Amino acid sequence: xxxxxxVLSEYHQADTQVRPYATKMQTAETTMASTQRSQDxxxxxxxxxxxxxxxxxxxxxxxALTVPAYHVTAFIGPSGCGKSTLLRCFNxxxxxVEGARITGQICLDGKDIYAPSVDVxxxxxxxxxxxxxxxxxxxxxxxxxxxxxxxxxxxRRSVLDGIVEESLQGAGLWEEVKDRxxxxxxxLSGGQQQRLCIARALAVNPEVLLMDEPCSALDPISxxxxxxxLHSLKEQLTVVIVTHNMQQAARISDLTGFFLxxxxxxxxxxxxxxxxxxxxxxxxxxxxxxx
Amino acid sequence: MPDRIKKFLDSGALFIWxxxxxxxxxxxxxxxxxxxxxxxxxxxxxxxxxxEMTLTDGTRVLGELKGEEVxxxxxxxxxxxxxxxxxxxVGNRDLYGLDFRWVDTDRIxxxxxxxxxxxxxxxxWGNFYGRIRExxxxxxxxxxxxxxxxKALQPLIERANDLHDEIEHLQRDVIGDINFEIEGTRxxxxxxxxxxxxxxPEVSELQAATKQLETxxxxxxxxxxxxxxxxxxxxxxxxETNGSEKRLAVGQIVKALRPNDMGLIEKILRYFVNFWSVLxxxxxxxxxxxxxxxxxxxxxxxxxxxxxxxxxxxxxxxFYLREYARQGLIVRVIRIAVNNLAxxxxxxxxxxxxxxxxxxxxxxxxxxFYPEALPTPTFGTGGILWASFTLALxxxxxxxxxxEEGLSAVPQEYREGSLAxxxxxxxxMLRVILPxxxxxxxxxxxLAVARATGEVAxxxxxxxVKLAPALxxxxxxxxxxxxxxxxxxxxHIFDVGFxxxxxxxxxxMVYVTTLILVMVVIGLNLSAVALRxxxxxxxxxxxx
Numbered sequence: 074x075x076x077x078x079x080v081l082s083e084y085h086q087a088d089t090q091v092r093p094y095a096t097k098m099q100t101a102e103t104t105m106a107s108t109q110r111s112q113d114x115x116x117x118x119x120x121x122x123x124x125x126x127x128x129x130x131x132x133x134x135x136x137a138l139t140v141p142a143y144h145v146t147a148f149i150g151p152s153g154c155g156k157s158t159l160l161r162c163f164n165x166x167x168x169x170v171e172g173a174r175i176t177g178q179i180c181l182d183g184k185d186i187y188a189p190s191v192d193v194x195x196x197x198x199x200x201x202x203x204x205x206x207x208x209x210x211x212x213x214x215x216x217x218x219x220x221x222x223x224x225x226x227x228x229r230r231s232v233l234d235g236i237v238e239e240s241l242q243g244a245g246l247w248e249e250v251k252d253r254x255x256x257x258x259x260x261l262s263g264g265q266q267q268r269l270c271i272a273r274a275l276a277v278n279p280e281v282l283l284m285d286e287p288c289s290a291l292d293p294i295s296x297x298x299x300x301x302x303l304h305s306l307k308e309q310l311t312v313v314i315v316t317h318n319m320q321q322a323a324r325i326s327d328l329t330g331f332f333l334x335x336x337x338x339x340x341x342x343x344x345x346x347x348x349x350x351x352x353x354x355x356x357x358x359x360x361x362x363x364x
Numbered sequence: 365m366p367d368r369i370k371k372f373l374d375s376g377a378l379f380i381w382x383x384x385x386x387x388x389x390x391x392x393x394x395x396x397x398x399x400x401x402x403x404x405x406x407x408x409x410x411x412x413x414x415x416e417m418t419l420t421d422g423t424r425v426l427g428e429l430k431g432e433e434v435x436x437x438x439x440x441x442x443x444x445x446x447x448x449x450x451x452x453x454v455g456n457r458d459l460y461g462l463d464f465r466w467v468d469t470d471r472i473x474x475x476x477x478x479x480x481x482x483x484x485x486x487x488x489w490g491n492f493y494g495r496i497r498e499x500x501x502x503x504x505x506x507x508x509x510x511x512x513x514x515k516a517l518q519p520l521i522e523r524a525n526d527l528h529d530e531i532e533h534l535q536r537d538v539i540g541d542i543n544f545e546i547e548g549t550r551x552x553x554x555x556x557x558x559x560x561x562x563x564x565p566e567v568s569e570l571q572a573a574t575k576q577l578e579t580x581x582x583x584x585x586x587x588x589x590x591x592x593x594x595x596x597x598x599x600x601x602x603x604e605t606n607g608s609e610k611r612l613a614v615g616q617i618v619k620a621l622r623p624n625d626m627g628l629i630e631k632i633l634r635y636f637v638n639f640w641s642v643l644x645x646x647x648x649x650x651x652x653x654x655x656x657x658x659x660x661x662x663x664x665x666x667x668x669x670x671x672x673x674x675x676x677x678x679x680x681x682x683f684y685l686r687e688y689a690r691q692g693l694i695v696r697v698i699r700i701a702v703n704n705l706a707x708x709x710x711x712x713x714x715x716x717x718x719x720x721x722x723x724x725x726x727x728x729x730x731x732x733f734y735p736e737a738l739p740t741p742t743f744g745t746g747g748i749l750w751a752s753f754t755l756a757l758x759x760x761x762x763x764x765x766x767x768e769e770g771l772s773a774v775p776q777e778y779r780e781g782s783l784a785x786x787x788x789x790x791x792x793m794l795r796v797i798l799p800x801x802x803x804x805x806x807x808x809x810x811l812a813v814a815r816a817t818g819e820v821a822x823x824x825x826x827x828x829v830k831l832a833p834a835l836x837x838x839x840x841x842x843x844x845x846x847x848x849x850x851x852x853x854x855x856h857i858f859d860v861g862f863x864x865x866x867x868x869x870x871x872x873m874v875y876v877t878t879l880i881l882v883m884v885v886i887g888l889n890l891s892a893v894a895l896r897x898x899x900x901x902x903x904x905x906x907x908x
Contacts, residue, residue, distance in 0.1 A: 194787065209781075
């Protein structure tokens, strides 16, 4: 475990070019004869020196971090600390906000996602998102799931059927809804709707799944189901989750970043953040003395 | 005490009463208007009883009882309540000069409803009330006396009506088609002339075709004359209640009824027959009689064209304002301007429609595409298309405003959710936002339809007429004739009620037309509402 953190700190110091760390690390890990999972440790998203502005107001200050692939990374911090803003930078959803401006660099697999040549819709199919406010479209369950694949031009009914089953199973919803796929998605319970949103995001086969407080509007049982889901999800993709709930972060994430007033205060293995934080403010926050 | 009053005021009970009163007053007024229209309009179709009165001076009056009232300022010591008078529709306009007559109640000696009097609905001069003296074929008397004559007359009237249908068919369809073709060839020849191809072989062919068509035309006109003569073959001598005679060709009679001799069921049947004939027939006698079918047709068709024109425009404008335009001062100003546009007097739109659509656009279309018809304008004159466009302009603010409201009601999460799945903004709008906003759009359409159906003033400048020779939809290619003038229920009300020489006779027709206009508005609205509910069910299924 400690070796992973070393690797991460190495990324932080790295330059912004496409870097051969993944291969380098893989060989290193192979020699260590580690598990399959740790072999996969490679940077998925790297954030370098990023400032973000809503008009005049600066929301992020010189943020730099690396999100490792096939892990769950949690961002915690008080309201308005910029964690959601950073998350929405990863799929460029902040582009919609008038007057939004970003400097620095955010790379997905080493490629700058803010480069002019990047196709935003293409990026968003690679980086899916689940929102705080449960938002299935007012269509049938089936239509909700096939929405993304249809946009990409998948028309064959048999293919779509397969995607629907696979995605719903991936989101742990298949058993509950398989008999009413063509009923309105709005007839589902809140937790089911959120899992449908996860299924909808999974249907386009993303590499990264961003989750913006996905459980804040849900009851504890639904929350537990989604947390359980995250464990299986990280086998297939990289998860970045923003949460207000520190227990949740502690339970589900491998790495945790603590944000305060737009700054990344501390970013380390979750266990370290919650048991032995190096920064005083982190300690105050996670122990509940503030925030 | 003041404490209790204050408590009462603060409780809001008074406010609830005010709110309730406001609703009740509105409902009462709307209900009152509808009731008035329905009583007067629906009563029109009922076969009213005929009353025959003998007055104190020995003269007699026969007609339909139309009402009773206290003579104004007639209260005297002997008659503290005032004296009364009755109003009768006595018909026989050609004999009496007026259809209606007031009779003071105290001048009536006797009054009864004899079974043998009949009401004859005529093609000219309105109704005749009286009895039959004789029925004749040329100079030969076929039947004499009221009873015999009545029996002899029934089949004759039926035959005359068949003849009328035949003549109508010949005039409208057969001869109409020939005229249409002659006009077509004339325009083709003119077109070739304008192109300087006066000598082209086609011209002589066309001229030959015209000659042939004209021969056909003359043949049909001869048939028509023969048929018309048949209408005059039989004649009937009618007597009014005082004994004056009137000789009438049977072909002049539309129908003859003996309302006093009819049973209830017969009257009910007659009621529906009358209702249907008003809905399906064309007007007669300067629109005061006959049916109003062309007006219904024109109104509905105009509203449909208007809807087709206004919805895409309004929706696109609203999408731009709400989804694409940068929200700022300019958009705010535009929004205010759009709202104010809804308050511009409709006649102003009429003038604009006349100047822009009819003269500018229509005139240009004529010079470009219909030069052969000039100086007769084709599109350069009022027509159903321009009237519909003018109304579309009038109602576009309503559609924009409700579409914008519909769009702003679509949760931001839907937009983000769609974009996050890799949709472009356009795809999101088409596949998520538009379906969600559809109920709002249809609400706009409902309001636009309601407003457009009732609008008259701008139409008077842009294509409505008192009597249109042909419907804007027929079997001639291209079937929809957008350039044609049309009739409209609203204008019909104005024309029949306020421009007709015989206002009293036209009054029932005004009520009937109003009733049907209201029914058309309700019908169009209900179909739009049904469409909206269907969409809402489809896209906004509620939680189970």
